[in-house]
Amino acid sequence: MLSHEQIWNAIDxxxxxxxxxxxxxARRAGLDATSFNRSKRVGADGRKRWPSTESVSKVLxxxxxxxxxxxxxxxxxxxxxxxxxxxxxxxxxxxxxxFNDEGMPTxxxxxxxxxxxxxxxxxxxxxxxxxxxxxxxxxxxxVLIVSPTAGVRKGDRVVVRLHGGExxxxxxxxxxxxxxxxxxxxxxxxxxxxxxxxxxxxARVMWVRQ
Numbered sequence: 001m002l003s004h005e006q007i008w009n010a011i012d013x014x015x016x017x018x019x020x021x022x023x024x025x026a027r028r029a030g031l032d033a034t035s036f037n038r039s040k041r042v043g044a045d046g047r048k049r050w051p052s053t054e055s056v057s058k059v060l061x062x063x064x065x066x067x068x069x070x071x072x073x074x075x076x077x078x079x080x081x082x083x084x085x086x087x088x089x090x091x092x093x094x095x096x097x098x099f100n101d102e103g104m105p106t107x108x109x110x111x112x113x114x115x116x117x118x119x120x121x122x123x124x125x126x127x128x129x130x131x132x133x134x135x136x137x138x139x140x141x142x143v144l145i146v147s148p149t150a151g152v153r154k155g156d157r158v159v160v161r162l163h164g165g166e167x168x169x170x171x172x173x174x175x176x177x178x179x180x181x182x183x184x185x186x187x188x189x190x191x192x193x194x195x196x197x198x199x200x201x202x203a204r205v206m207w208v209r210q
Contacts, residue, residue, distance in 0.1 A: 004041075004048045004050060006074045007050065007051060007056075007074075008036075008041055008051070009073075009074070010070055010071075010073040010074050011025070011036055011051060011056070011059065012036075013073040014059060014060075014063060014065060014070065014073055015036075017063075017073075018063045022036035022037065022038075023035075023036065023037060025059055025062070025063075026055075026059075028059075028062045028063070029055070029058040029059040029061070029062040030058060030062070031055055031058060031059075035051075035055060036051070053157070053205060053206060053207045053208055054137070054157065054208065056070070056207075057207075057208045067209055083115070083116065084113045084114070084115055084116075085113065085114055085115070085116045085124055085125055085126045085145065086105040086107070086111050086112075086113060086125040086126065087111065087112045087113060087114045087125070087126040087127075087128060087143070088105070088110055088111050088112070088125075088126075088127060088128070089127070089128045089130050090127045090128060090129055090130055090144075090159075090167060090169065091130045091131070091167075092110055093127060093159075093161065093167045094161065094165040094166055094167045095110075095165065098110060098111070099161065099200070099201065101200075101201075102148060102149075102201065103148030103161065103200070103201030103202075103203055104123055104125065104148060105125050114126055114143065116145060116207075116209075123147060123148070123149045124145055124146060124147040124206060125145075125146060126143050126144065126145050126146070126209075127143070127144045127146060127159060127169075128141065128142070128143050128144075129141065129142040129143070129144065129169075133186055133189060134169055134185045134186055135186055136186075137157075137185045137186075138169065138185065138208065142208055142209065143208070143209040144159065144169070144205050144207075144208055144209075145205070145206045145207040145208070145209065146158075146159050146203035146204060146205050146206060147203055147204055147206050148201050148202065148203040148204075150203075150204040150206060151204070152172055152175075152202060152204045153172070154172055154173065154174065154175075155171065155172065156171070156172050156204050156205070157169070157170075157171055157172075157185070157204070157205035158170060158171070158172050158182070158202050158203060158204055158205060159202070159203045159205065160180070160182065160194070160199060160201075160202045160203075161199075161200045161201055161202075162194070162198050162199060162200060163197075163198060163199070163200045164198070168182060168192065169185065169205075170182035170183055170184055170185060170191075170192065171183040171184075171185060172202075173191070177196075178195065178196055179193055179194060179195055179196065180193070180194045180196060180199060180202070181193050181194075182194065
């Protein structure tokens with residue numbers, strides 16, 4: 001499993017390779033200049049802070065780097081284990097009984113597989129974006145690695161499947177004992193407020209392969 005230090009070291013190496021400081025790389029990717037400052041990597045309470053999947057995706061896009069190149073920046077002696085992850089198109093994810101009650105794939109027709117770094121204890125699968133409904137954050141052909149077993153917090157990107165079969169990819173704005181409030185990733189699409197009884201499962205977006 002990738003460690004906190006490994007991820008930040010890889011970002012520092014990526015910045016150095018392209019002639020940037022950590023703050024320069026953040027600005028190049030359209031992020032706040034202080035996003036990658038060392039002072040922000042550990043909170044005042046001593047808890048480790050991780051770069052978001054979206055910020056890593058943005059720096060890879062800004063430098064023209066691939067996920068495999070990023071992984072190779074991690075120390076060779078600590079090459080992460082890789083595993084096969086089930087893959088299906090986002091628009092197909094609402095059809096039939098493709099998931100169990102925990103939100104994990106049941107396998108069978110429609111599912112393929114892709115190779116991805118092992119996420120450790122978190123169980124995960126992949127959804128391929130189809131269409132432009134999630135622009136500008138996610139584009140047609142992007143692959144979301146999601147985990148229904150990972151903890152979800154306010155501000156996380158999530159994929160939500162409703163009992164009626166509808167599948168949504170949005171940002172978690174607020175969750176109460178009765179409702180879930182979701183913010184749209186595309187300004188042309190409305191935000192949603194759902195009763196918890198409508199939600200079959202919610203999976204956190206762990207990584208984006210663009």
